[in-house]
Amino acid sequence: MRNIIIITLLVLGAFSACKQDELKSANVNCNPYVDLYFFNYDSLKRDPIYLEEYKLNGDCLELTVSYGGCTTGHTIDLAYMHPSCGTPPLPPPTFEIRHDSKGEMCKMLVTETLKFDLTPLQNPDSSRISFIVSYPVDSINYSTVALEYRY
Helix, strand or coil: CHHHHHHHHHHHHHHHHHHHHHHHHHCCCCECCEEECHHHHHHCCCCCCEEEEEEEECCEEEEEEEEEECCCCCEEEEEEECCCCCCCCCCCCEEEEEEECCCCCCCEEEEEEEEEECHHHCCCCCCEEEEEEEEECCCCCEEEEEEEEEC
8 A cells, every 4th residue: 555655646746747847838938849869850851941040038949930932831840859879978959940841842932930948958957058950951951050048
């Protein structure tokens, strides 16, 4: 009986910790990023996109991007590319802007501003973290920006 009570308390504690993380992200008013690992790196499209402007605004990374297409509303994600090996020293967190053009080849230029939540990057042992954002400028080449998030 005592073991059941201990297990129940551990499970409830785990769920309450998850709920606190959800509330922390929910207060930020920006979208979560997508976690990609070695086994699913290719699960999101990599169509060309142009990064017009970027800035850190509190706990949000604001990206103003433009892309060609026939319509607005293309799928654009910020993907955290988890390293394939977790052995230190780890590289700085690396993100990719992933864009799905839905195969549209029109010449209309669309510009959007997107906001992504960076709070999951926070480390209790530090007050800042450096990270990299890259994006495909064509089918082969990527451009990269290095940023520092202070929290």
